[in-house]
Amino acid sequence: MNIKQKYCGWITIIGKSNVGKSTLLNKIIGKKISIVSRKKNTTQTHITGINTKKYYQCIYTDTPGFIFNKKNDKIEYKKNIFFNIVKNSTLIMFVIDQVSWTEKDNIIFNKIKKNGIPVIIIINKIDKISNKNILLPFIDFIKKKTQAIEIIPISAKKTKNMMLLYNIVKNYLPKNPHVYPENHITTNSQFFTISEIIREQLILFLGDELPSIVKVEIEYLKEIENNQLHIRALILVIHSRQKKIIIGHNGEKIKKISIISRYKIEKELHKKIHLLLWVKKDTSK
Ligand code: GDP
Ligand code: K
Ligand code: MG
Secondary structure (H helix, E strand, C coil), X not given: CCCCCCEEEEEEEEEECCCCHHHHHHHHHCCCCCCCCCCCCCCCCCEEEXXXXXXXXXXXXXXXXXXXXXXXXXXXXXXXXXXXXXHCCCEEEEEEECCCCCHHXXXXXXXXXXXXXXXXXXXXXXXXXXXXXXXXXXXHHHHHHHCCCEEEECECCCCECHHHHHHHHHHCCCECCCCCCCCCCCCCCHHXXXXXXXXXXXXXXXXXXXXXXXXXXXXXXXXXXCCEEEEEEEEEECCHHHHHHHHCHHHHHHHHHXXXXXXXXXXXXXXXXXXXXEEEECCCC
């Protein structure tokens, strides 16, 4: 008998807002499954990305950035859910932005370390560091400060050191059967994929006029003949003035958002899409 041993593990990507967590996940998976933007709170829920290469399966979770309570500097965001995910991880990727290590990073790092799960620190955006001489002393500094097992400088955006990172991650995967078929890249549903594409266009189109807390819900999704999909999506806003902004003068803005969203969904699902977008005040708040 010659059955090859398989390896599988859960890797959670954490760090402050805008350090490049979602960019990193998309790069690893080779496809955009998590929204990237320069705005905080872009990632609102946990996004799973699965990467299977031969005998190795990595199941990654991208998390929203931490939000700190301004008064007492404690981590705010859905603590219980977050620490549950952390606890059930095989490995944590702790991402930071270039050579910046703040007290906040220290607080989070020490909290995570208590769980006894291996943490690797990823120094992202090294393409932005013009003076490369500062990198090695910084790595030394972090090593002393955290006793981290691995510290890896990368650029998720420019695909620098991504193979190196993968080879290190592989070493931490325990012997386990694979959980997902080889061609699965996310556990998020089609509904979720569609609503995230729309939400991304909203974030892009509305610039700073709109906080990234807008919600998108798929109200109706029906497959009809000839590979066509009818979708009705609801954009939920908190204030009436946000509704006005999204709709725009003579409905021009929502029209543009709808056209591009439809194009992106078609590209993603390889189907002809009919898309209807509605803007509504969220009455559940
Ligand atoms: P997240 O909030 O941690 O998920 O961060 P995002 O992935 O949304 O990225 C935040 C911003 O940083 C975006 O504008 C990205 O394009 C940018 N970014 C991410 N990784 C890199 C990188 O390696 N180099 C550079 N220059 N920018 C990056
Ligand atoms: K972001
Ligand atoms: Mg993100």
